Amino acid sequence: MALKGLKLVGKPIKALQLRHVDAGSCNGCEQELTALGNGFYDMQHFGIDVVASPRHADGLVVTGPVTDTMKRPLVQDWDAVPEPKWLIALGDCAAGCGVFQDAYACHGGVDGMRTPDLVISGCPPKPQDILQKIALWRKTLG
Amino acid sequence: MIATLMTENDWAAHNVRRKNLGAHVLGVTAFAGGRISIHWLMPSGQIAEENWDMDGVEFPSLTVELPEVAWDEREIHDMFGYRPKGHPDLRALVRNPRWPDGFYPLAGPNAPSKPQWIEVAPNNPAQTVEGEGVTIMKVGPTHAGIIESGHFVFSIIGENILHVDLHLFQNHRGVEGQLQGRPIGSVWPLISRICGADTVSHQTNLAMAVEEMAGYQIPEEIQWQRILVLESERILSHLNDLAQIPAGVGFSVANQRALAMKERWQRGLEVIFGHRLLFDTVQAGKPLDVDIEALGTLIVELQREWRPWRSLVQGHHGFQDRMEGVGVVRQSDALRLGGQGIVARASGLTFDARQQMPLYEGWPLDYASETSGDVSSRFKVRLDEVEASWRLMERVLQRSRIHGALPVWEPPSDLAGQAVTFSESPHGLNAHIVAVDRGQVIRYHVRSGPFRNWPLLAKAVAGNAVGDFPLINKSFELCYSCLDR
């Protein structure tokens, strides 16, 4: 029996399963992403979840400025996500405007791999903003 | 600061003597130009410095006598190309096969430029156990949850871990290199983001370094504010870790209720200090903008949720059983490897750098300590420390109620000198070694608590079931970020 999609403010939406990749974050973005799972934000209630494998995911949510060491693992994870897929840059570092931009071992965000489909800026972005941005963006996906 | 110049024969003897006197290594710092400095925090609170000036690119390794500096020396080898002579295990720690030959990012005086990385996989050779029935299991660097990146190579027999080889520094950004040559006044946002979990401790170290170099003494009201924000961070971090440990055994109610407390605390901190994770709050010589009344109310509100939660987790026999005897850190190992913070205090050691910090002088503080060295002890120490921090904050708040306008001090633009500062972060002793000339950073070395505790984690998991690794790991809850930098 297929579920037709959950209701969020009256609009039908689809579930969004994401694999998280830390590509050099300070762990601030991780903490706020984790907070989305607490009872105040309850992202699963909106059909959003962080899943254990890229094979189960609709896309990647990436944090950090993409350190050189994490560049390959990031690409490998991206390649392992089945099509169609989406790339979300979470936080200024991943978005390419964070404080570590010019450090020698940083590649300046996810852009070097692929232009992200969604950029959630902030250092770190607040959980409420993350949810809001994802909700607005999902509407544009139709 | 007591400084002595070494001859080759004294190097080991002097440093070992410091250790035997009960001192803690703040940092082993290399400088471009060939100097190695070891800073020790003496039990008296004084900082002692031992220097080795190289003639060439070799310096005598201390790892055999002082195993806690094994990683420091490997890092120096990777970053400067200086060779610790006699080091028993000089594998790459930070470097990996992608680094071009001859690229030593900290060997020069300026911020290194981005090199041409070699197009190969970043994996260093792993150290594994060989033998019949031994399986190798590789985990990471990306993980199945919301976790920082790290790569672990387990050697397993049956259910049991024989050995884990840590391949960290996946998140190495090059922060110390990035800081070189910058005006010291411009490094605040970077220092604040070395680690999202210990940010206040890092900010405070920088503030103290600038003030020390300029010879400025902050008024006591600003000292009190710093205690408040440091303790607020400790509680925030402990609440996070206390939520994660029950998650490691599937105790969802305890996990969710602790996450809710963390969220409430963060929301309060945002109103009181201006940031949910306390980034960019401490400044050299400047008062914090803190709402004393609101902080007092927040503590009372949190305690209302805390008490029943503490009874829940402590009264849950299943949960207690799962933590007991798991992931034991022996006291002798903690001592030998220079264990810090909760990891050391859960293994019968009592060191807490707040005892030596001038900032806390005169304030009564209950120091938590447990003896069994297992997950349960680390959980219990955190429980007690949260309550001790609240008690301290309440005392400080009491005294902070009335004060007039506080002076605002501006550091001089031509700041010069060297300072070694430290604080007790939620993850242990955190030290900064800072050298500045004409207002510009010459060297900025960060040595945080997790650096000394990672090797202890590897020791603690050996002999345990592989299924308990997540639980043991969460009970350490070491940041990768301030390790990798």
Ligand code: SF4
């Ligand atoms: S954007 Fe800010 S919070 Fe996120 S990883 Fe970067 S420095 Fe940390």
